[in-house]
Amino acid sequence: MSDITLNNEQKEFIKDIKEKIRESQYNALKSVNRELINLYWEMGKIIHSKQKENWGKSIVKTLSEELQKEFPGIKGFSVSNLWNMSQFYNEYNSHEKLEPLVREISWTKNIVIMKKCKDSQMREFYILATKKFGWTKNILIH
Numbered sequence: 001m002s003d004i005t006l007n008n009e010q011k012e013f014i015k016d017i018k019e020k021i022r023e024s025q026y027n028a029l030k031s032v033n034r035e036l037i038n039l040y041w042e043m044g045k046i047i048h049s050k051q052k053e054n055w056g057k058s059i060v061k062t063l064s065e066e067l068q069k070e071f072p073g074i075k076g077f078s079v080s081n082l083w084n085m086s087q088f089y090n091e092y093n094s095h096e097k098l099e100p101l102v103r104e105i106s107w108t109k110n111i112v113i114m115k116k117c118k119d120s121q122m123r124e125f126y127i128l129a130t131k132k133f134g135w136t137k138n139i140l141i142h
Contacts, residue, residue, distance in 0.1 A: 033103075033105075033106055033107075034103045034104075036076075036107060037102060037103045037107060037110070038103065040076075040085045040088060040107060041085075041088065041089055041102075043082070043085045044084075044085035044086045044087070044088050044089030044090070045089045045093070047060060047063075047082060047083075047085060047086040047089075048086045048089050048090050051086065060079055060082050060083060060086075061079050063077075063082060064077055064078060064079045064082055076107075084111055084114075087114065088102075088110065088111070088114060091114055092114075095120050097120070097124065098120055098123060098124055098127070101124065101127045101128065101131075102127065104127065104131045105127055105130050105131055106137075108137050109130050109135070109137055109140055110127075112137055112140045112141055113126045113127060113130070113140060116140070116141075126140065
């Protein structure tokens with residue numbers, strides 16, 4: 001720490017800069033999350049459509065293996081997560097009200113809500129509450 005004594009105006013200036021940095025970091029995280037949800041939505045849409053064309057289930061396993069080889073160290077391309085993407089798309093694509101909301105919370109929280117809540121009203125409640133109150137995955141599970 002510096003030995004300089006700051007006046008109130010200088011303290012306020014520093015406080016404002018710190019707040020701008022925090023806000024920018026938060027906005028960057030929200031943007032990354034939105035892009036990840038968009039990617040998973042599109043992947044789920046494609047997997048879902050291929051399954052409707054009677055492609056076998058083994059293609060998802062093959063896709064998982066290929067993606068993990070191509071993108072080592074990037075999590076999210078397990079067989080179970082690819083199936084979650086397909087279910088995610090299938091569950092939300094016809095719900096105009098919910099579709100934009102799912103992009104407001106993390107993938108993990110979306111999966112918990114999707115698996116635990118079976119109707120759209122309950123899902124909407126938990127998505128909005130998670131966003132408003134910052135609920136964690138553990139709070140949602142319980």
